[in-house]
Amino acid sequence: MRLVVVAAxxxxxxxxxxxxxxxxxxxxxxxxxVHSSTLAAVxxxxxxxxxxxxxxxxISRYGGESLLACILVLVFAPLSAHALLRATYRGRVPLWxxxxxxxxxxxxRGKDSGADAGDEPDSGAGPEPQARG
Amino acid sequence: xxxxxxxxxxxxxxxxxxxxxxxxxxxxxxLVSLAVGLALSPxxxxxxxxxxxxxxxxxxxxxxxxxxxxxxxxxxLRLAARIWTPRRPLASGMVIVPTRARTDxxxxxxxxxxxxVVDSQLVDLARAxxxxxxxxxxxxxGGAEDARRAINGPVERLLLGALGRREEST
Numbered sequence: 001m002r003l004v005v006v007a008a009x010x011x012x013x014x015x016x017x018x019x020x021x022x023x024x025x026x027x028x029x030x031x032x033x034v035h036s037s038t039l040a041a042v043x044x045x046x047x048x049x050x051x052x053x054x055x056x057x058x059i060s061r062y063g064g065e066s067l068l069a070c071i072l073v074l075v076f077a078p079l080s081a082h083a084l085l086r087a088t089y090r091g092r093v094p095l096w097x098x099x100x101x102x103x104x105x106x107x108x109r110g111k112d113s114g115a116d117a118g119d120e121p122d123s124g125a126g127p128e129p130q131a132r133g
Numbered sequence: 134x135x136x137x138x139x140x141x142x143x144x145x146x147x148x149x150x151x152x153x154x155x156x157x158x159x160x161x162x163x164l165v166s167l168a169v170g171l172a173l174s175p176x177x178x179x180x181x182x183x184x185x186x187x188x189x190x191x192x193x194x195x196x197x198x199x200x201x202x203x204x205x206x207x208x209x210l211r212l213a214a215r216i217w218t219p220r221r222p223l224a225s226g227m228v229i230v231p232t233r234a235r236t237d238x239x240x241x242x243x244x245x246x247x248x249x250v251v252d253s254q255l256v257d258l259a260r261a262x263x264x265x266x267x268x269x270x271x272x273x274x275g276g277a278e279d280a281r282r283a284i285n286g287p288v289e290r291l292l293l294g295a296l297g298r299r300e301e302s303t
């Protein structure tokens with residue numbers, strides 16, 4: 001029974017890792033591809049760690065180390081995704097043509113056009129990655 | 134008290150990593166943990182692991198963990214379905230949402246937990262304006278407050294509850 005659970009968890013983990021890899025190819029721009037990389041961490045790596053815990057027992061050296069590895073993956077995957085996305089956006093890499101909204105850019109354009117027309121500058125400026133540096 | 138809190142967390146990590154029940158490992162872990170506690174305690178307040186024993190806080194942390202687990206799994210399955218069937222519409226975009234997180238720890242926790250729900254990834258923040266910038270796979274309809282309710286609102290409510298801070302009304 002334990003072997004069946006381990007095999008199922010490994011299959012789930014490998015399956016989602018494969019899906020995340022496919023997502024890196026199929027997604028239309030770098031921003032959406034980063035979502036796939038987080039998918040690899042959440043449903044790709046965690047089931048593999050759980051398989052190790054189930055296979056070797058939760059109260060064991062493997063159980064403790066798997067738990068720590070799991071926490072590290074779940075913390076550092078979003079952190080690395082954030083660093084990558086922030087650098088990409090500040091590097092002015094455009095969203096794909098089908099993107100529905102780019103509020104920071106729209107806000108920046110609104111400010112620019114307001115300044116051109118002699119209006120008061122928008123006091124509620126939010127994150128403007130293109131303008132910062 | 135800060136030193137004790139940091140040292141206790143460190144000692145738990147030491148036990149999980151070493152997993153060796155000998156006096157040498159126990160004493161070495163204690164000394165290393167105390168050194169780490171002394172070195173890192175000036176960085177700021179850290180709740181000790183014993184605070185999780187308070188029923189109210191334990192329930193709040195459990196509720197937060199359950200919410201993240203459920204929504205993270207659901208959003209991962211949605212993304213996997215989208216990858217395998219590319220004909221599904223993709224309404225991605227960059228959105229700005231207000232946040233009620235104020236401290237460094239709250240902002241970091243909100244950023245990590247909302248990004249674990251793979252529909253939304255934190256891109257940037259503007260502390261002066263209490264705003265977060267997310268890249269989302271499904272841009273929410275409505276205004277900024279609607280977007281907050283859809284993206285970071287539930288995590289913030291549960292997180293601030295777990296930290297024992299009430300949300301400020303905006």
